[in-house]
Amino acid sequence: MSIALVILAAGKGTRMESDLPKVLHPIAQVPMLVHAMRAGAALDPARVVVVAGHGAEAVTRAVRAEDDNAQVVLQTEQLGTAHAVDQARDALAGFSGDVVVLYGDTPFVQPDTLERMIAARADHDLVVLGFQAADPARYGRLVMDGSDLTRIVEFKDAGPAERAIDLCNSGLLACDAAMLFDLIATVGNDNASGEYYLTDVVALARARGLSATAVTCDEAETLGVNSRAELAVADGLFQARARAGLLDKGVTLMAPDSVYLAQDTVIGRDTVIEPNVVFGPGVTVETGALIRAFCYLEGCHISRGAIVGPYARLRPGAELAENTKVGNFVELKNARIDEGAKVNHLSYIGNATIGAGANIGAGTITCNYDGVMKHHTRIGARAFIGSNTMLVAPVNVGAGAMTASGSVITRDVADDALAMSRTEQQNKPGRARKLFDMLRAKKARRERETN
Ligand code: UD1
Ligand code: MG
Numbered sequence: 172m173s174i175a176l177v178i179l180a181a182g183k184g185t186r187m188e189s190d191l192p193k194v195l196h197p198i199a200q201v202p203m204l205v206h207a208m209r210a211g212a213a214l215d216p217a218r219v220v221v222v223a224g225h226g227a228e229a230v231t232r233a234v235r236a237e238d239d240n241a242q243v244v245l246q247t248e249q250l251g252t253a254h255a256v257d258q259a260r261d262a263l264a265g266f267s268g269d270v271v272v273l274y275g276d277t278p279f280v281q282p283d284t285l286e287r288m289i290a291a292r293a294d295h296d297l298v299v300l301g302f303q304a305a306d307p308a309r310y311g312r313l314v315m316d317g318s319d320l321t322r323i324v325e326f327k328d329a330g331p332a333e334r335a336i337d338l339c340n341s342g343l344l345a346c347d348a349a350m351l352f353d354l355i356a357t358v359g360n361d362n363a364s365g366e367y368y369l370t371d372v373v374a375l376a377r378a379r380g381l382s383a384t385a386v387t388c389d390e391a392e393t394l395g396v397n398s399r400a401e402l403a404v405a406d407g408l409f410q411a412r413a414r415a416g417l418l419d420k421g422v423t424l425m426a427p428d429s430v431y432l433a434q435d436t437v438i439g440r441d442t443v444i445e446p447n448v449v450f451g452p453g454v455t456v457e458t459g460a461l462i463r464a465f466c467y468l469e470g471c472h473i474s475r476g477a478i479v480g481p482y483a484r485l486r487p488g489a490e491l492a493e494n495t496k497v498g499n500f501v502e503l504k505n506a507r508i509d510e511g512a513k514v515n516h517l518s519y520i521g522n523a524t525i526g527a528g529a530n531i532g533a534g535t536i537t538c539n540y541d542g543v544m545k546h547h548t549r550i551g552a553r554a555f556i557g558s559n560t561m562l563v564a565p566v567n568v569g570a571g572a573m574t575a576s577g578s579v580i581t582r583d584v585a586d587d588a589l590a591m592s593r594t595e596q597q598n599k600p601g602r603a604r605k606l607f608d609m610l611r612a613k614k615a616r617r618e619r620e621t622n
Pocket of ligand 1: 179309323368395
């Protein structure tokens with residue numbers, strides 16, 4: 172059966188107090204909406220339709236960046252969840268299969284929960300995702316009759332008996348597309364909020380003799396975000412879960428609470444992460460690597476046995492081969508470091524390839540930017556770059572070559588050659604002592620004058 176995701180993301184999120192649409196606020200460095208898209212992607216949907224409203228342009232960019240095939244439809248006025256789903260009607264004209272409705276501000280729903288909803292569709296026309304709420308508060312209540320779902324009552328419209336129900340509506344549901352749009356066409360807005368409630372489709376379906384049920388999940392999965400405080404809590408929950416997942420898979424986190432992970436962080440077993448490491452998006456670390464304290468990593472790959480940090484910054488496009496070393500106060504960007512090469516201290520290596528076994532001395536800088544364009548630096552295998560070498564790109568240093576410390580390298584260096592580019596040293600016997608005497612006398616004279 173074919174599946175279409177309809178993800179509701181038109182709301183303003185007033186309580187976020189933000190210029191950024193609520194669904195674009197990140198959790199673990201990824202917009203909430205993208206978390207929902209990734210959870211839904213597990214159902215291998217044939218179609219993805221995001222309903223945008225507030226900040227639709229920014230929402231569209233984020234959706235496209237994640238999935239070029241996703242469609243974005245506009246809901247110019249937020250008249251309720253049924254009205255929101257209805258905006259996907261034209262986009263899904265001709266689609267046959269199930270619609271699964273997700274919320275862009277409910278990022279934690281798990282793929283297997285969505286799969287259970289689809290499985291329950293085998294026996295029921297309509298499947299709603301519910302949860303046992305510790306504090307049912309203002310959620311919609313699921314009115315059950317055995318395993319059949321009779322209707323959903325919004326808090327505002329509920330009487331005391333219904334408010335006593337603690338089985339609540341997550342908002343997510345699954346239903347045949349044609350049937351759902353048919354039902355939505357009959358939803359009215361005669362209720363306490365004057366909104367078109369998606370939840371009304373349940374009673375409407377039952378009135379037509381269709382069946383409905385609820386699949387339940389842990390409350391943590393249905394957690395929504397409405398304020399910065401809730402965003403921080405949600406991020407904290409994500410981090411706790413992701414850290415526990417890594418520990419289970421055999422990754423050592425010396426101080427788990429101090430390691431900040433991204434939604435897509437991948438770390439292999441027997442890798443050790445020291446305290447205070449931040450993972451930005453797009454980081455993969457193979458097995459048996461060591462990430463020492465205070466590193467900031469994003470968009471990079473670290474191979475088996477590599478040692479990074481303390482205090483290293485790996486920016487997008489940094490690729491470390493096996494058994495490489497990148498030490499303190501080193502910044503890498505768009506740079507490939509081949510097997511066994513070392514960049515141990517105080518260097519900037521950008522737009523570069525560093526050959527296997529090369530040694531990059533302290534304070535080396537690839538001068539990759541001429542103010543307008545970026546240029547490449549290529550260092551051959553086993554080359555030795557002396558400390559404080561400036562490599563003015565584009566430039567190549569051959570295999571087994573050396574540069575003298577303090578050199579400014581502007582021309583290519585052949586294999587096995589030594590390049591030296593600095594003024595020659597002069598030694599002046601006794602001159603230091605004379606200089607000291609002169610300077611001390613000057614200081615003494617000044618002190619006499621001011622007293
Ligand atoms: C909704 C459910 C409620 C459920 C709760 C779970 C209805 C009528 N009620 O209530 O049963 O317990 O979610 O959190 O569905 N949205 C739009 N366009 C709109 C209205 C909403 O895109 O016109 C989006 C919102 O941005 C949000 C989601 O739909 O992502 C839910 O809307 P919200 O207003 O938060 O619904 P609730 O009142 O919380
Ligand atoms: Mg809500």
